[in-house]
Amino acid sequence: MRRGVPEGRRLLLGIDLGSSGVKAVLLDAELGIVAAQSHEVALFSDHQGWAEADHHEWWSAVCALVPRLLEIAGASSADVTAVAVTGMVPAILAVDIDGEPLRRAILQNDARATVEIDEVRTTLGDFDLLARTGSVLTQQSVAPTALWLARHEPEVWGKVASLQGSYDWMARALGAVPHVEYNWAIESGLYDFDGVPLDAVQSATPVTWPKMLDVARPGEVVGELSVSASAATGLRAGTTIVVGGADHVLSAYGAGLVNQGDCLIKLGGSGDILAVSDKKFLDSRLYLDCYPIPGKWLPNGCMATSGSMLRWEQGLFDGVSLAELDADAAASEPGTLVTLPYFLGEKTPLHDPDLRGAMIGLHLGTTRGDLHRSFLEAIAYGFRSHFDVFAEDGLVLNRPRVTNGGSKSRLWREILADVLNRDLVSIVDHPGASYGAAVIAGVGAGVITDWSYVVGALAEGEIISPTSANVSIYDERYQQFRQLNEATTSLSHSLARSSQ
Numbered sequence: 001m002r003r004g005v006p007e008g009r010r011l012l013l014g015i016d017l018g019s020s021g022v023k024a025v026l027l028d029a030e031l032g033i034v035a036a037q038s039h040e041v042a043l044f045s046d047h048q049g050w051a052e053a054d055h056h057e058w059w060s061a062v063c064a065l066v067p068r069l070l071e072i073a074g075a076s077s078a079d080v081t082a083v084a085v086t087g088m089v090p091a092i093l094a095v096d097i098d099g100e101p102l103r104r105a106i107l108q109n110d111a112r113a114t115v116e117i118d119e120v121r122t123t124l125g126d127f128d129l130l131a132r133t134g135s136v137l138t139q140q141s142v143a144p145t146a147l148w149l150a151r152h153e154p155e156v157w158g159k160v161a162s163l164q165g166s167y168d169w170m171a172r173a174l175g176a177v178p179h180v181e182y183n184w185a186i187e188s189g190l191y192d193f194d195g196v197p198l199d200a201v202q203s204a205t206p207v208t209w210p211k212m213l214d215v216a217r218p219g220e221v222v223g224e225l226s227v228s229a230s231a232a233t234g235l236r237a238g239t240t241i242v243v244g245g246a247d248h249v250l251s252a253y254g255a256g257l258v259n260q261g262d263c264l265i266k267l268g269g270s271g272d273i274l275a276v277s278d279k280k281f282l283d284s285r286l287y288l289d290c291y292p293i294p295g296k297w298l299p300n301g302c303m304a305t306s307g308s309m310l311r312w313e314q315g316l317f318d319g320v321s322l323a324e325l326d327a328d329a330a331a332s333e334p335g336t337l338v339t340l341p342y343f344l345g346e347k348t349p350l351h352d353p354d355l356r357g358a359m360i361g362l363h364l365g366t367t368r369g370d371l372h373r374s375f376l377e378a379i380a381y382g383f384r385s386h387f388d389v390f391a392e393d394g395l396v397l398n399r400p401r402v403t404n405g406g407s408k409s410r411l412w413r414e415i416l417a418d419v420l421n422r423d424l425v426s427i428v429d430h431p432g433a434s435y436g437a438a439v440i441a442g443v444g445a446g447v448i449t450d451w452s453y454v455v456g457a458l459a460e461g462e463i464i465s466p467t468s469a470n471v472s473i474y475d476e477r478y479q480q481f482r483q484l485n486e487a488t489t490s491l492s493h494s495l496a497r498s499s500q
Contacts, residue, residue: 010081010447011073013235014438015062016247017087017166019043019053019107019269022061025431026069026080027438029447032457035072036431037065044104048499049111049344049353052104055093058166059173059232066233077236082445083174083225084218084244086437087167090188092142094149097161099172103153108140109270109304111345111353114496116144116151116205123204132192134280134288138351141189143201150207160210163190167244168213174233175226176241179216183246183289191215193280218245218292219444242444248272249289249298250436251403255427256454258293261398265416265424267406270347271306271379273386274298275397285349285389292440293451299395301348301386306379307406309343309357313375317368326411328369329376334418334470335477337361337374338484341382342492349389350485354496358488376412377474380419381481387420399423401460403430410464418470419478426461 011034012027020043026035039061044052070076092106106112121137130136137144142163150157164172165184172178185191192198195215202209216222220243230237244250252264252274259276266272281288281299289298314320338360345353359374390397400422406412407426417424435458442448 009075009079010445011075011079012438012441012445012447013066013069013080013083014244014434014436014441015065015083015085015170016432016434016437017058017085017170018247019051019088022058022065023432023434024062024065024069025434025438026073026075027435027442029442029453033431033435034075035069036434037068037072039065047112051107051110053091053107053166054104055101055169058170062170063232066235070234077234080235080239081447082240082242082441083235084242084437084441084444085167085170085174086244086247086250086433087165087170089165089246089248090140090142090184091166092145093164093166093169094156094160095162095164095169096159099169099178101169102156102159105166106145109344109347110145111139111304113139113144113148114353116147117141117353120144120147120204124200127200129189129201130282130284132198133186133189134193134282135187135189136284136351137189138347139345139353140187140287140347143189143205146209147205147207150205157207162210162213164213171222171241171243174229174241176223178213179222179243180213181243181245182215182217183249185215187246187287187289216243218243219440221444240441240445242441244437244440245292246289247433248274248300248302249291250433250440251430252276252298253292254433254436254439254454254458255401255403255430256456256458257401258452258455259398261396263397263400265383265400265402266404267306267402267412268404269306269308271303271382272300273383274300275390275395277395281393281395283389283393285351286386287348299390301389303341303379303382304344304347305341307404309341309375309379312343313372322409325368325372326409328367329373330369330411332367332369332373334373335377335473336370337366338477338480339374339378340481340485340488341375341378345496349385352489354493355485355489356492356495358484358492360484373415376415377419377477378481380416381478383416384419384478385482399425402426404432413464414467417464417466419474421466421471423466424464428459428461430458
């Protein structure tokens with residue numbers, strides 16, 4: 001980190017609200033990132049398939065992070081020109097008339113509303129949600145979750161004045177006018193591509209809907225920091241608030257994706273794959289987001305589990321480090337086991353919250369390394385299935401870039417390169433979506449004038465190339481992975497529904 005920012009610098013603050021932590025960066029458009037900090041928050045899963053976060057923890061984290069960032073950067077609140085917030089999509093905050101959340105946030109990988117998904121899908125019938133929003137009805141759609149809330153928490157639903165995403169709510173808490181960001185709007189399934197609320201979707205749920213907020217685009221100025229938020233955070237009252245965006249979108253943008261076919265693999269708690277397209281890319285197996293760069297789109301996939309499955313594995317082995325597990329797995333042969341990574345159901349490309357994990361090939365000689373390697377391979381097979389979708393739809397992908405915590409594992413990157421049969425390059429110390437948010441804050445405030453600012457801004461690591469012998473093995477195992485999923489789907493559904 002660079003200290004001693006020159007007096008009068010126009011610094012840009014980017015905040016990222018994650019499921020396990022809040023990250024924030026201060027960016028100087030000329031010097032780069034001058035401070036970066038993170039603050040842990042809890043992930044709540046009170047019942048099977050639930051995923052929630054406490055907005056109080058998000059707010060407390062922001063209030064703690066800002067003074068630390070300013071101290072590290074040797075800056076004052078007067079040096080911060082603009083702030084933008086990013087977060088998970090579409091997390092749901094049910095807020096009252098004053099903008100105060102009435103319960104914990106329900107996160108995008110929450111899978112509680114399985115019954116409601118089927119009901120809404122049946123009621124919608126032939127309504128073409130894909131053509132209107134870029135995505136089909138899935139566990140990420142907000143309407144089924146809203147129906148679940150109305151049924152199971154009527155005392156909450158009766159007080160709901162509006163629904164917002166995590167980062168839009170945080171911007172509102174800082175002083176922005178109430179709004180929903182464009183990609184939250186279309187991924188929620190509640191708004192069409194023109195930002196118009198879909199009456200048909202609301203009508204498909206037997207509930208009274210709250211006010212639908214106006215849609216705002218990334219880079220749009222939506223207000224100024226309030227006096228009360230200034231007192232709580234240490235930022236200057238009147239600081240410009242700019243619309244940020246979805247974390248996966250801004251993470252891709254921050255990684256330097258600007259051209260058709262540029263793609264990013266994120267090895268985080270869930271597994272994301274994102275690719276830039278010059279045209280609207282519609283496929284029911286994927287999601288579609290509008291890219292911050294005008295005229296470009298971001299078809300993408302998100303697997304329900306990735307690093308979260310590895311954290312579960314660590315718990316089974318008494319908290320052993322991932323580095324030790326990797327060392328064990330490096331000594332194991334490729335493809336010894338075949339595992340299905342559906343520990344939270346699956347999102348793209350299967351959209352099936354009732355799938356469950358499975359493993360085949362176990363015997364009395366199976367080692368801890370075999371198990372761990374199979375987890376890494378399973379997630380790589382999931383990414384390969386997305387590459388198949390892109391290829392079928394004619395989008396040629398460039399060399400993938402890899403980010404997030406899992407990218408620090410060389411073994412995992414090697415397995416990915418072998419399974420995908422592609423060269424991979426990691427982004428060194430990618431600060432994540434908070435960096436993309438800071439850049440967009442600069443665009444909105446006029447400090448940054450070119451969307452290509454991000455190209456080459458972050459350092460790239462070594463290129464990992466596939467090993468031909470392993471490619472052959474993984475080609476066969478990938479087909480077996482698909483066969484195993486087909487063979488166990490019915491049983492997964494039966495087990496999942498019997499435990500609900």
